[in-house]
Amino acid sequence: MSHYEAPIRKPLVTGNKTYHQVTEDIVRPIEGRANKTWWIVFSIALVAFLWGLGCIIYTISTGIGVWGLNNTIEWAWDITNFVWWVGIGHAGTLISAVLLLFRQRWRMAVNRSAEAMTIFAVVQAGLFPIIHMGRPWLAYWVLPIPNQFGSLWVNFNSPLLWDVFAISTYLSVSLVFWYTGLLPDFAMIRDRAKLPFQKKIYGILSFGWSGRAKDWQRFEEVSLVLAGLATPLVLSVHTIVSFDFATSVVPGWHSTIFPPYFVAGAIFSGFAMVQTLLIIMRKVSNLEDYITVDHIELMNKVIIVTGGIVGGAYIIEYFIAWYSGSAYEDYTYLSFGAATGPYWWAFWALIFCNMIAPITLWWKKLRRNIMWTFILSIIINIGMWFERFDIIVLCLSKGRTPSTWAMFSPTFVDVGIFIGTIGFFFVLFLLYSRSFPVIAQAEVKSILKLSGDRYKSMRAEHGDDVQLYELPKQQPLPDFDKLIEELENKNEEVAEDGGLVETLILNIGKASNDVADDLKKLTGVGPALEQKLNQVGVYTYNQIVKMTEKEYHILDQLISKFPKTQARFWSGEANLLNKN
Amino acid sequence: MADYKLLAVYEDDDHLVKAVKETKAKKHHIDEVYTPFPVHGLDKVMGLNHTRIAIASFMYGVLGLSVAVWMMNFMMIDDWPRNIGGKPSFTFFQNMPAFVPIMFELTVFFAAHLMVITFYMRSKIWPFKKAENPDPRTTDDHFIMEVSAAKDNIQSVAEFLHSTGAKEVSLKQS
Numbered sequence: 001m002s003h004y005e006a007p008i009r010k011p012l013v014t015g016n017k018t019y020h021q022v023t024e025d026i027v028r029p030i031e032g033r034a035n036k037t038w039w040i041v042f043s044i045a046l047v048a049f050l051w052g053l054g055c056i057i058y059t060i061s062t063g064i065g066v067w068g069l070n071n072t073i074e075w076a077w078d079i080t081n082f083v084w085w086v087g088i089g090h091a092g093t094l095i096s097a098v099l100l101l102f103r104q105r106w107r108m109a110v111n112r113s114a115e116a117m118t119i120f121a122v123v124q125a126g127l128f129p130i131i132h133m134g135r136p137w138l139a140y141w142v143l144p145i146p147n148q149f150g151s152l153w154v155n156f157n158s159p160l161l162w163d164v165f166a167i168s169t170y171l172s173v174s175l176v177f178w179y180t181g182l183l184p185d186f187a188m189i190r191d192r193a194k195l196p197f198q199k200k201i202y203g204i205l206s207f208g209w210s211g212r213a214k215d216w217q218r219f220e221e222v223s224l225v226l227a228g229l230a231t232p233l234v235l236s237v238h239t240i241v242s243f244d245f246a247t248s249v250v251p252g253w254h255s256t257i258f259p260p261y262f263v264a265g266a267i268f269s270g271f272a273m274v275q276t277l278l279i280i281m282r283k284v285s286n287l288e289d290y291i292t293v294d295h296i297e298l299m300n301k302v303i304i305v306t307g308g309i310v311g312g313a314y315i316i317e318y319f320i321a322w323y324s325g326s327a328y329e330d331y332t333y334l335s336f337g338a339a340t341g342p343y344w345w346a347f348w349a350l351i352f353c354n355m356i357a358p359i360t361l362w363w364k365k366l367r368r369n370i371m372w373t374f375i376l377s378i379i380i381n382i383g384m385w386f387e388r389f390d391i392i393v394l395c396l397s398k399g400r401t402p403s404t405w406a407m408f409s410p411t412f413v414d415v416g417i418f419i420g421t422i423g424f425f426f427v428l429f430l431l432y433s434r435s436f437p438v439i440a441q442a443e444v445k446s447i448l449k450l451s452g453d454r455y456k457s458m459r460a461e462h463g464d465d466v467q468l469y470e471l472p473k474q475q476p477l478p479d480f481d482k483l484i485e486e487l488e489n490k491n492e493e494v495a496e497d498g499g500l501v502e503t504l505i506l507n508i509g510k511a512s513n514d515v516a517d518d519l520k521k522l523t524g525v526g527p528a529l530e531q532k533l534n535q536v537g538v539y540t541y542n543q544i545v546k547m548t549e550k551e552y553h554i555l556d557q558l559i560s561k562f563p564k565t566q567a568r569f570w571s572g573e574a575n576l577l578n579k580n
Numbered sequence: 581m582a583d584y585k586l587l588a589v590y591e592d593d594d595h596l597v598k599a600v601k602e603t604k605a606k607k608h609h610i611d612e613v614y615t616p617f618p619v620h621g622l623d624k625v626m627g628l629n630h631t632r633i634a635i636a637s638f639m640y641g642v643l644g645l646s647v648a649v650w651m652m653n654f655m656m657i658d659d660w661p662r663n664i665g666g667k668p669s670f671t672f673f674q675n676m677p678a679f680v681p682i683m684f685e686l687t688v689f690f691a692a693h694l695m696v697i698t699f700y701m702r703s704k705i706w707p708f709k710k711a712e713n714p715d716p717r718t719t720d721d722h723f724i725m726e727v728s729a730a731k732d733n734i735q736s737v738a739e740f741l742h743s744t745g746a747k748e749v750s751l752k753q754s
Contacts (some may be wrong), residue, residue, distance in 0.1 A: 008642065016722070019616070019720070019721035020720060020721040023720045023721060053644070089633060096648055135711055144651065144655060148587060151655075151659050151660050152660060153655035153656065153659065153660055154655075155662070155664055156652050156655065156656050157656075157664045157665065157667050157675070157678040159662070159681075161682075162681040162682060162685075165681070165685040165689075166681065166685055169685045169686075169688055172689070172693065173688065173689070173692045173693070175668070176692065176693065176735065177599075177692075177697045179700070182647050182695060183705065184616070184719065187711060187713075187719045188616065188719040188720060190718045190719070191708050191709065191713070191716035191717070191718075192716070192719075192720065200706075203711065204707055204708060205709075207700070207705040207706050207707055207709055208704070208705055208706070208708075208709030208710050208711045208712065209705055209711065210614060210712040210713040210718075211614050211616060211624050211713055211718055211719060212612055212613070212614060212703075212712050213613040213614075213619075213626055213628060214623075214628055214631075214703070215703045215705075216615060216617075216618040216619070216622075216623075217618075217623045217628060217631050218631050218633055218699050218702065218703055219618065219699075219703075220618050221631045221633050221634055221695065222633060222699045223633050224634075225633070225691075225695060226638050226692055226695070226696070228690075228691050229637075229641075229688050229691055230688075232684070232688070233685075236681070236684060236685070242754075243681075256649045258685065331610035337690050376685060441617075441665070442616065443617070443619040445616060445617040445721075446617045446618050446619070446620070449593075449594075467594070468592075469591070469592035469594055471592045471595070471745045472590070472592075472745070473746075473747070474742065474745065474746065474747060475747065475748045475749075477739065477742055477749055478749075478750065478751070480734045480735055480738060480751060481735075482752045484584070484731065484734065484751070487751070487753050491753075501665065540693055572657045573738065577726055
């Protein structure tokens with residue numbers, strides 16, 4: 001089998017790795033102990049999470065009034081955070097689904113963590129609409145279920161309900177996509193684990209994955225179909241989130257450009273967050289050979305493209321607002337009024353973070369500079385938060401009636417819940433990074449010969465058709481006669497030990513193959529079971545007729561998978577068959 | 581009747597595929613092959629049938645779409661029609677544009693989840709299922725081919741497997 005890949009393509013796995021070394025590298029963070037830095041970061045994240053939890057409890061027990069919302073601005077940080085987190089949750093499925101369909105092999109180093117990030121981010125996103133309900137224990141009212149108000153159903157014309165379906169489908173499909181990919185990797189950890197507790201946990205998590213050829217065939221097909229399903233899904237989710245705004249009549253929200261522009265923005269911010277997390281993780285978990293500078297550069301290219309789409313959309317929005325000549329459009333989030341009005345800082349934060357700063361990535365040097373990528377990824381995350389803040393708060397702050405114009409200022413509860421979700425996100429991600437295989441090792445192994453530098457250099461040296469393996473040192477064949485004897489002795493011992501066969505034959509009488517009846521006519525007996533029955537000395541209907549509960553019990557002990565329930569009919573059936 | 585299985589252990593995927601081809605050519609029966617990662621082309625060499633799980637997924641998707649259409653028609657048109665923002669609610673087709681997002685989401689929901697459940701059931705993987713790979717190394721970097729053999733020709737099959745370059749050959753009762 002040839003593993004040809006154009007030599008011009010840079011290796012995706014460096015460090016001269018073999019299959020076994022990949023295994024070792026991936027399990028090291030799991031089998032090792034957490035260092036001090038991990039504990040410090042984890043503690044900070046946990047404190048932030050608990051602080052946020054306190055603010056959520058305060059909100060729910062007191063009411064939404066503890067937030068900074070007012071009559072004019074009835075959506076602010078909550079929905080900003082919701083859209084921000086959902087957007088971040090887009091990169092994972094994009095990497096694993098869209099890049100799978102495009103056969104981009106570099107995705108394999110980052111897809112596992114990006115998908116984990118997706119799931120954790122969508123969990124944060126989902127919190128906000130539920131808290132915003134004010135009475136989250138009634139959250140089930142968004143489901144189309146029969147209820148005590150007569151048959152008053154949920155409103156399928158509302159984009160808010162579309163959101164419920166879109167987000168829950170996205171979360172659950174991403175989750176199974178991620179988990180199915182994890183099964184072989186959990187199995188790998190299970191089979192290496194030394195502590196019985198670890199072995200048990202990873203055994204349960206791996207669902208008993210054994211890696212048969214047929215399993216792998218299905219596995220790959222399932223991955224491909226899920227990718228095909230998840231691709232339109234990931235595009236639909238942010239499209240539908242944008243409908244929350246686009247189907248309304250608020251100037252600045254009522255905009256047909258929103259769906260594509262929201263999707264591009266979501267991927268833009270999602271990739272920025274992937275960069276933030278992975279640049280730290282590759283260092284902490286020593287994964288530089290798998291997540292190389294080339295991976296970082298490729299993700300930066302995605303950021304350039306999606307950032308370009310976002311920037312283009314800003315210019316169009318600004319132009320259309322101005323060109324309409326409508327006075328109401330002069331204070332939408334991208335307009336002269338916004339740039340010079342009381343929210344000028346939010347406007348310019350957006351322009352700087354999302355349009356100006358990413359321009360630096362057009363220089364290859366900066367694109368491959370890890371420190372700059374890290375700083376920029378944080379700038380973009382801030383910028384994308386401001387984008388949602390601007391869309392929501394700026395557009396609401398100066399509506400059609402000047403008497404309602406107002407500003408928004410957050411309370412400590414608004415800030416606390418936001419910080420809490422960041423803490424929660426990092427708590428989940430840090431736990432994940434120490435207990436999950438953070439790189440899809442089975443997939444990486446499947447491309448190792450194609451894109452690993454070890455094998456690429458072998459081909460460069462010896463030509464493309466070189467044999468990429470050495471024959472193993474063979475162990476001599478064992479003495480099979482002895483092995484067979486041992487196995488057979490073991491079988492006899494088992495049979496003799498209980499003396500069960502003797503008891504059985506004593507009760508139902510002896511018979512032999514010469515007088516055998518067709519036992520397959522009995523309920524639930526096939527050729528395999530017939531053979532097993534013959535082995536313990538059951539051949540004829542006469543014997544079966546004599547069987548009682550006691551004999552069935554003996555057979556149950558002697559024969560694996562003995563159909564005890566069906567066996568109760570045999571006696572009667574054999575009686576009839578005998579008479580025929 | 582093949583009472584025994586011979587387990588041949590290999591250290592490399594290319595080597596394994598070559599051995600599978602040779603074993604097939606000799607008309608030995610390959611019971612199973614365990615690998616740590618998907619080996620491309622292995623299913624073809626082994627002569628496995630193509631999986632039909634994608635077709636199943638398509639049918640689940642159709643089911644999801646039908647459920648969505650039925651549900652929204654029942655709730656919004658038949659059972660309790662409401663005038664919301666002037667969106668016409670007299671017939672399903674007039675109101676349908678507003679239903680498209682959920683029709684799409686439920687199609688994906690059914691197709692994805694039922695396919696994955698089908699996969700788990702068909703491949704017999706679920707929580708608390710015990711793993712059945714014969715050697716823990718098959719999830720790391722070893723590949724095992726199981727070949728069935730009758731008692732009389734164990735020695736000859738084993739010698740053949742040895743000649744394919746297998747690292748180890750061992751015996752198991754089936």
